[in-house]
Amino acid sequence: MKGNDSSAEKLENERHFHQTAKQPQLKPTPPPRKKGKLKSQAFREAMTGYFFLAPALVLLGVFLLYPMGAAFYYSFTDFYILTPDDVSFIGLENFKYIVEDAQFRQAFWNTVYFSVIVVPVQLSVALGLALLINKKLRFRVFFRTAFFSPVVMSLVVVSILWTFMYNPNEGLINQLLQTVGIPPQPFLTSPDQAMNSIIVMSVWQGAGFQMMIFLAGLQNIPNHLYEAADIDGASSWQKFWHITLPGLRNIALFIFITISIAAFKLLVQPMIMTQGGPLGTTKSLVYHIYETGFNYRDVGYASAMAVVFTVIVLVITIIQRVLIKEERG
């Protein structure tokens, strides 16, 4: 693997480093604090810490937190794009309308449906692929690259491509189905199938990314555990259940939370493939927010929905964390 590294010293360092990496540490070990050490030592460390952190903090503050604050302010106003100089404070009006807005409700449930299916399916597909590949195989790198290639192809490109493939009359998939005698399916044009079609494509596009992370996790499970199990005569199912799964726990949780957040932010696929249709069945929350703000110019209401959206995702993330912590005991 490291044949190309020039200096032998470096190689030695890395090897050393790899070994340490095998014992996961959850928190940074604080430097031992001795009583009576000079205050200036802690002060200097804090200064250095902030020195390293400052560029990122400043950038995040200016280009993320400040606009967020602005959006939060807009959510209490009737900000309309065409009249940016005539903005008045309207209290909770926008938030009240969220409750009445049938489109918001539909978009909310669409997003929930998408997430509830995509998250477990994508997680399992990614894990399955990782397990399949994590063996001594010929062409292993080839298979791994193949499964990862949709990630590299990018969501925009993939969405354009699949729109074409899903086309009922001249799309690739229906043409292939027809050769085996299955009638053409209205993948993206039927309200019953559109979201599912988007789900299939999303899993296909994204699973490779998580597969890579799982693969990494699998390689971190110490081999001697399996060897010991072999000596005890454990079946491969038992090994999977008692060694592999627990070993992947943390990774799976990490992936679970990141996929959940990403799934809730669904936008590109419906925007390119269905424009939220048919009958609004693929309109996601973020798409609804985007459309309200940019197409209908109602920045006030869009911002209010963005605030609610952020709170929803925050709550879900916190619930996930709490559940995970509880389970850990």
Add this chain to the structure above:
Amino acid sequence: MRKKRMINKFTLYLSLVILTFIFLFPLVWMLVSSLKNEFQIFRDMQSLQAFLPPAPADVEGGYFHNYVAAFQRVDLLRYIINSLIYTIGIITFGLIVNSMAGYALARFRFPLAGFWLGVIIATLIIPPESIFLPLYVLVYDLGWVNTYTGLIVPFIANAFAIFLFRQFFLDFPKELEEAAKIDGCSQIGIFFRIIVPLSKPVFATVAIVLFINHWNDFLWPLVVASDESMRTIQIGLQYFMNEPPIKWGQVMAALTVATIPMLLIFAFLQRYYVQGLTHTGSKN
């Protein structure tokens, strides 16, 4: 027993081949179709010919006629260069800024460290689309509309990247730093001369993640780089979709052109990427 193992092996490879087909066929189809004319694309869809390149003799106007046409129609090369400047700019500055932040959060004790980590992770939740308007106004007031600065600077700091770096540096052996400190290196010196060179995997991982994210950006480059000379490839792609009837051969060629840089980057960094994930993915 041996027979059974053979059968197992056979099923394993068979399923791998089927899976490979499922994951690769759109890519292959895209590449192959970019060489065909409209008629061939639609005709071939009824058979496996859809995944085979056309015979050179069957292609009028040169094997790469769709590419030639696509590049003539719009300044794709310019768009790709813009996209590269945009993404590489974000990656270069992003690697410096975010690795420093990740290092700070992994190594130093300072007031509010936990708070900042929480804030940074929380920002992952926000859909960027919802802040683009205020962000645009800000960038306009800075005089950065239609400049690379306006495209790049707002996205240098990246919460996910900071998080990945932090996870990686948590595991970094302290002994090396201690040794360097004794040798009289400053903190900055230690970071850039000792830690960075030994952290290629995580830098590669973050570079790939940033590249994948920003190569695909649409809305931000659209509004900030409204001038044609600043246009990025993802917006350029829309050009091929906006005028009916759509010429699919050219669309396929344009999509291929948009994909190639990503493939190249991944091919070059793949080795480090896998290593990097091995170190960052293992912790919560």
Add this chain to the structure above:
Amino acid sequence: MKKFTYVFLGLMLLLALAACSNGSGGAESDGGNAGNEESGGSETSDTVETGEVDTSVEATGDEDVVLEFWIHQTGEDETNAYIELIDGFNKEHEDIHVNAEVIIDDGASAYSDSINAALVAGNLPDVMAIDGPYLSSFADAGVIQPIDDYVDQETVDQYVDSIIQQGTYQDQLYSLGAMEASVMLYYNKDILEEEGIEPAHSLDEAWSWDELLENSKKLTTEDRYGLNLFMNYGVGEWLTFMGAPLVWSNGGDLISEDGKEVDGYLNSPETLEALNYVKELFAEGVVTESPGEMQFEEGKAALALGGPWIAVSAEEAGINWGMMPYPYKDEKVSPSGSMAYAITTNTENPEEATELMKWMTNEEATIKISEATGMPPAQESAFESMDKFNELPWSVMKEQVIETAHARPSTPAYPVLTDAFAQSFHAAALGEDVESVVEQQVSRVERELKRFNK
């Protein structure tokens, strides 16, 4: 906002600092010398300042008027025609200089997203291209200004009525356009001949709704649809552009004349009847909600209700095609409206800006654009001087544009209204209960209208 520049500069300083110690390599161990770092940092920030900020400031000559001009970009021939016209204008007018910015129009919202962002930042150009029906909302918000003072009646009379109708909001003229658009009922001559169906050759012979339905049924076979409505364009402006005349022809409307009342219009019996007619077309199976890109050009649909660009692609595909007028119920009306130009309230030179607008839409220009795009011209005289419009099949289009063209509704709530109608149209196509869908859309538009009816 200058503050932010400083913040950024400070940041660059930090980066420069870090980069310094990185660049020094292994040569020397620099122990954080504060003085050194600062000077190094400010040098870097200086170059950043001049490099980035200055370029965005326009260098304006003293006596010359400089006009910023945004045009939308769709086809390359069209864009080239605009560029040539602008070059011509610059040559002709020594004291005016036009800077054109070509902004992508992806047929969805890309172009209007760019306008929106610029608008909020106060960064709009002097003149910009806008889509006809969106004019009311820009005019209502005071983003664009009336041009009555700079355009005389003689000039106005040169344009076809629908262009002036589209450019007028509350009795004031705001915009002029170089091109019209229309929707024709295209037909495949060979197929109609085969089935023994006689097409219409003039406005007088136009098909009624019943004829369209009956003939479409006859023309539908196992591997061919009778009609194509280009539902593959998606649920968007196309459905309003193509579909609204059905409502008008039936005596209905999408919104009240003054653009302030939607209840009783979008959900009127006339509107519902028109939508139910659409529903019937789909239910009878003569048209599909997911046609292939080239359904008509490939002979897989016998009729097609499409824009002028279908003539271009049908010609390219080499089929034997013709065009008929838009089908009617009671009154004969047809779709109209396209991109047009307007002058923003940002401009300090409305007179010169109007001059540019007239230049971009005069007879010569409208012929040039028409030739580049295949769209009908916006001036009546242009129809006369272009030979193709005086013989079949294009004479039908000319007749239709001059006689029956009907602009889309004039209301500041248009962006929501058009989506409401498009959604209803699409729901009808999918066989949904039209009435309940329309009611839901009405309440949506009503909420939007409140903003303007204060």
